[in-house]
Amino acid sequence: MANTKSAEKAARQADKHRTRNITLRSRARSAIRKVNEAIGAGKKEAAQSSYREAVSLVDSLVNKRIVHRNKASRHKSRLAAKVKALA
16 A cells, blocks of 8 residues: 555556556457467468568567567567468
């Protein structure tokens, strides 16, 4: 429980930020899942377009410091390799 006005405000802000971060992380995970589903279905065009969207979302999470840049790089690298391997 917050003891001061500033601590109460910080708690409110932390709650708002947590909610926003959860939403953004969920959108990125969904985008990554969409790429993997397109790869699984063998749809190269769909995989490439959804890969571009996923990269954009993941990069925005890095800029907002929600995800570490190395984790983002790992996701992008693995997805790119899968898309490239698709015949």
